[in-house]
Amino acid sequence: MIKAMLIAGAGGFVGTCGRYLIGKWCSGMFHGAFPLGTFMVNIIGCFIIGLFFGLLEKAHVMTPGENVLLITGFCGGFTTFSSFADDMWVLGQQG
Numbered sequence: 571m572i573k574a575m576l577i578a579g580a581g582g583f584v585g586t587c588g589r590y591l592i593g594k595w596c597s598g599m600f601h602g603a604f605p606l607g608t609f610m611v612n613i614i615g616c617f618i619i620g621l622f623f624g625l626l627e628k629a630h631v632m633t634p635g636e637n638v639l640l641i642t643g644f645c646g647g648f649t650t651f652s653s654f655a656d657d658m659w660v661l662g663q664q665g
Contacts, residue, residue: 574638581643589648603664605657615649 592614600606622641624633624637632640 574635577639578643578646581639581645582647583643584655585644585647586650589643589650589653593653603661605661608653608657612649612654615645618648619645 592611596607596610615620619641622632622637622645626637626641
């Protein structure tokens with residue numbers, strides 16, 4: 571149990587760092603009120619989760635540890651609902 575938590579936490583750390591960097595890159599490249607960084611991260615993250623689940627279910631090439639690291643950890647940290655909710659709140663406040 572502790573090992574799985576540490577593996578998920580490591581994946582979450584990498585995913586969160588990736589989300590932060592992509593968000594900053596998008597906001598530097600595209601100026602506007604729409605949170606394009608959060609949108610891009612969620613689209614990319616959904617695609618990656620689909621690929622990982624496909625590998626897990628169809629090809630059986632992922633171990634349970636890799637599942638925890640990549641799907642639960644990385645993708646969970648990469649695509650967070652809290653970032654989306656915060657961006658939507660700011661958009662609502664700005665009208």
